[in-house]
Amino acid sequence: MEAWTPATPRGDALRDEAENLLQQLQEHFQALTAALNLKTEEMGNRIEDLQKDVNDLMVQAGIENSLKEQMT
Template structure:
């Protein structure tokens, strides 16, 4: 008798356990994905804040930021 056939003793129970396990793993994976996405968005916001703070400090120190230099170079290349 084939172990995968529904008539096999314990075959249905084994399939049910496997399906439950798969469902549980899928739920954990979805929760992990949501958590990672949230943390990546938070990190992106922190990086943007840090970049703004660095640019502000450079402006206070009278130093051109790389972004400003790049914009100036684009204008003079015409």
Template sequence: MDTQEPEDPGDVLQSKAENLFHELQEHFQALTATLNLRMEEMGNRLQDLQRNVSDLMVQAGIHNAIKEQMVKPSLGNQQTE
């Protein structure tokens, strides 16, 4: 004979809701970890790109010309005061 009492529907619902919440939490943590990793990779790629662009500008002689253009206007402003 089965002597178990029927489960309370409120308890069943609460148990299912808790299971769903834990599953959602696990998925959210996995997604967060994936996004953090990808953002770190993107940051590294951007730093590499900045270094490569700077190297190319130096090789092309543009880097120094840009610095000179930035310095000249600021020197000109100081002289007129």
């Protein structure tokens, strides 16, 4: 029975395949991270817009303490 070591052709092929799979995994992970960061940024922007809209509604309703005043 032949040992599978890096010195054998099968060992080289196995190592190359493992490196290829790890590279693909890293690329997928980076793409997922970028997508999540983008979605998080979009969600933050939506929350800020919502806060501004609520503040505007409070001012229109005559509520003295707007969100801006409460934050300072």
